[in-house]
Amino acid sequence: MDNNGNATKPTNSDSHDPMTTSQQQSSIQPIDPTMQGDMEEANEIFNSLFSTRRPKDASAGLSSATKSIGKGVLAGAVSLVAQPIAGAHQEGAKGFFKGLATGVASAVALPLTGVAVGAYQVARGVGNQGEANKKSKLGMQWDDEKREWYYYYLDKEFDQVEEWLRNTAKGNGGGGGGGSGSEKKVKDREFYDLLGVSTNATSGEIKKAYYKEARKVHPDKCPDDPDAAAKFQKLGQAYQILSDDQLRANYDKNGKPDNQNQDELMSSIDTTVFFNVMFGSTLVEPYVGELWIASVADLLLKDMTQQGADKMSETEMAETLAGKAEKNSMESKMKQRMREIKVSKYLRDKVQPLVDGTVAMDDFGAAVQIEACKIADGSFGTTFLNIIGFQLEVEAEEYIGFQKGLWDGYKAQAKKNASATSANVKITGAAIRAFSAGRKVYSEVEKSREASALSSATHADGRQKTQEEIEVEQAMLAAKKFEENLPTILELVWAINTRDVKNTLRQACKKLFADAGATMEERLKRAQAIRIIGKEFLEIGKLVGKSKEEVNSADAIKARAEVAVMTTMAKAQGQEVNEEDAEELIKQHKAMAAKRDSQASLNSQKSA
Secondary structure, three states, X not given: OOOOOOOOOOOHHHHHOOOOHHHHHHXXXXXXXXXXXXXXXXXXXXXXXXXXXXXXXXXHHHHXXXXXXXXXXXXXXXXXXXXXXXXXXXXXXXXXXXXXXHHHHHHHHHHHHHHHHHHHHHHHHHHHHXXXXXXXXXXXXXXXXXXXXXXXXXXXHHHHHHHHHHHHHHHOOOOOOOOOOOXXXXXXXXXHHHHOOOOOOOHHHHHHXXXXXXXXXXXXXXXXXXXXXXXXXXXXXXXXXXXXXXXXXXXXXXXXXXXXXXXXXXXXXXXXXXXXXXXXXXXXXXXXXXXXXXXXXXXXXXXXXXHOHHHOXXXXXXXXXXXXXXXXXXXXXXXXXXHHHHHXXXXXXXXXXXXXXXXXXXXXXXXXXXXXXXXXXXXXXXXXXXXXXXXXXXXXXXXHHHHHOHHHHHHHHHHHHHHHHHHHHHHHHHHHHHHHHHHXXXXXXXXXXXXXXXXXXXXXXXXXXXXXXXXXXXXXXXXXXXXXXXXXXXXXXXXXXXXXXXXXXXXXXXXXXXXXXXXXXXXXXXXXXXXXXXXXXXXXXXXXXXXXXXXXXXXXXXXXXXXXXXXXXXXXXXXXXXXXXHHHHHHHHHHHHHHHHHHHHHHHHHHO
């Protein structure tokens, strides 16, 4: 064999070798499996301890070297302490000194090994710098997993992720098997018959059939039919189940559940509706996609519905959801990727007229200003403008900075990192405050319960209160205390939303600027257009000011939450409620709440 491991032909001198080929083969001893296993284990430990992967460039090599040296020093220090203790535990004083000697040796050898590996990684990084510069100028991206350069295509990733999600849905038993062929056997086909489709109907065929049938039975189209509303609601329930892959699979297998009305309503609930009303995110949805908190709530709701949460104990429910978490983790990651891709594609389409030169920069900026004003007019609008505006502007500045010169790029990068750190600090602080508020509520309710148990609770006229009346009072106290802490809870939710939106926009912009479907000049123009959007959003957000204080008050949050629930339930029953209707309902709820509080205060003064 040559140095590369390739087979070579035997030379004449080989024939004079006194040892024949068979003798040579018999003299080779096989590797001891135990020794081979030890060698593999040692290799894994070495690779986990020291960073030996191919570095992208000089900075990556330096980073890898720093990690290797740091890990070597840390491992040496741990060994210096641990080895004598382990030796003393096994052999007493003799073992202690043996362990001390081994520990000292490790404390010297491991840092030196880290330095050697670090030097090697720095040399590799410097050697790869030229290639990195060349590939970067060509617009190629670095794959951290494969450790190689490649061209990224936005549309190609969209197709790949879409296909993965579609195949996953089919694997879960959803999506149908196409509109042709023999009918698929199902437990119950009532919903298919309502829509007039085959049990093999595709998602597209189901959607088309629903819109066709909905026009026929809509209450506005059938004013003379007293049953039109019920028919329309039933049709909506059928569509909600058959349009969801997991719910459809469950329906095909088990049919309609015993508690049909409740489960149908639960399965028809779209948590996105609730969060759109709660946070007013409809107008900004193209920029942020479906909020992470909405997708998590939707996942939990569907899991509980499918598992029959009402029949499960708390322990069983927790175990079920925990088991689902691992299964859904990859699907959640892919859905988040799709969310980022869709936002990126929306941004690409939005800036394309400016990139093509079909729209002047002033006209583009004016259109963005008008859009920003509409967003600012909604609830939490300025909050969204500030979050989206900052992230778009800083992402664009970072890309443009690195394309035109390193300083501006690093400056924008530092600004972005500082914002990310601040967001994490806010989440931690908000979580601590929310946890403290929750403990306080629990403590006060418990004190009230203990006081009721110790004392003879009576009415004003001296009558003994029943256990049911006591429990109702305690529930009302818990609800009141919870409502008082709504702003604290909302603060935590907003902190989570902020980080979620920023991370989504960061990845979306990264994809947009890395898309090899555009030339480097076009990518630069995309970044410049994104910077305009970010700048205008930020300016309008600051000009209008922060969200009105009453929006964040306990009464306003309670009113918004109540309307969000009402809107979600109404849409689950097939009714249409637009954003203007929801906002008007919120105003009415706030006015009614204020009137109730005023009347309660007046009654309290009279009784006093």
